[in-house]
Amino acid sequence: MARNGGREHYRATAADQEAHQRARRPKPAKLALLPALRAVVEEKLALSWSPEQISGWLRRRFPSDSAMQISHEAIYLSLNDPRRRRAIDRRLTQRLRTGRPIRQPRAVRRSTGRGIIRDMVSISRRPAEVEDRTVPRHWEGDLVMGSRPSAIATLVERTSRFTAVVALPDGIKAEQVTPHLTRHLLGIPAPMRRTLTWDRGREMAEHRTITATTGMPVYLCKPRSPWQRGTNENTNRLLRQYLPKNADLRKYSQEDLDSIAAELNNRPRKIHGYRAPSEVTLTS
Known part of the structure; x- marks a missing residue:
């Protein structure tokens, strides 16, 4: 049989065509090929889970089933690449944290100091046990601003990342923040309250009142140092x-904010091996 013809030539040509098909770009998206996987990913995106959280949760939920696993980059690619429209419902980009259909690099935001507070206790005096998170029940907090002067307060337990969101319907001055924040802290069982670390904002001018009422020492960060309560x-x-920056946060009731906190507390976190904060037991 001729060297360049006949059956051997056919086999070589078929192999070349198969290799060519494998090398074509863009490749068919995994989510387009696996409807069951796509359904789960879309369900979790609709719950505002990030692609990384979804990917980690799938590995934990289906450890032996590669057909039910996907990388977070593959999810982003299906969401962001217009050529893969049939791979996933691209309207779910609205449920991503940025809400943008195209990924963009994060801008660096410079923080500014917000006034001097009397008798403040610096973070440098905070117990060493807080730093390594081996002892739980230490909290961090701050205000999240909307359209001024609207804001809400956030509280996060450092070990579990369990989150509480506090409505501030009256304003952001210290005398307006303190009653709502104190009431929410008192709603946390006493054994769960050890310390509170806060940004150096004027809303903490009545920190001594908070400490006297709740028994929680309040430690304030250094100016322009948001990483100290990362x-x-x-x-x-x-x-x-x-809670968009331009929204009037006063329109959110405490019930609304509790629902938002519940969603966050039931999202899997990479730091916990893709368990949710609500699944993390504070035993120390």
Whole structure:
């Protein structure tokens, strides 16, 4: 049989065509090929889970089933690439934290100091046990601003990342914040209240009243140092998915904010092996 013809030539050509098909770009999206996987991913996106949370949860939920696993980058690609429209409902980009159909690099935001507070206790005096998170029940907090002067307060437990969101219907001055914040802290069981770390904002001018009422020492961060309460900063970024910067946050009732907090507390977190904060037991 001729070297360049006949059956051997056919086999070589078929192999070349198969290799060519494998190398074509863009490849068919995994979500387009696996309807069951797509359904689960769309369900979790609709609950405002991030692609990374979905990917980690799937590995934990289906450890031996590769057909029910997908990387977070593959989810982003299906959402962001117009050529893959049939892979997933691209309207779900609205449920991402940014709400944007195209990924963009995060801008660096510079923080500013917000006044001097009398008799404040610096974070440098905070117990060393708070730093490594081995001892739970230490909290971080801050305000999340909407259209001024509207705001809400956030509280995050450092070990579990359990979150509470506090309505501030009266305003953001210390005498307006303190009653609502104190009431919410008193709703946390006493053994769960050890310390509170807060940004150095004027809303904490009555920190001594908070400490006297709740038994929680309040430690204030250094100026322009949001990383000193990084757990709370990360949580506040998650909340922007629900509470836009230009929204009047006074229209959200405490019930509304409790529902938002419940969603966050039931989302899987990478830091917990994709368990949710509500699943993390505080045993110390």
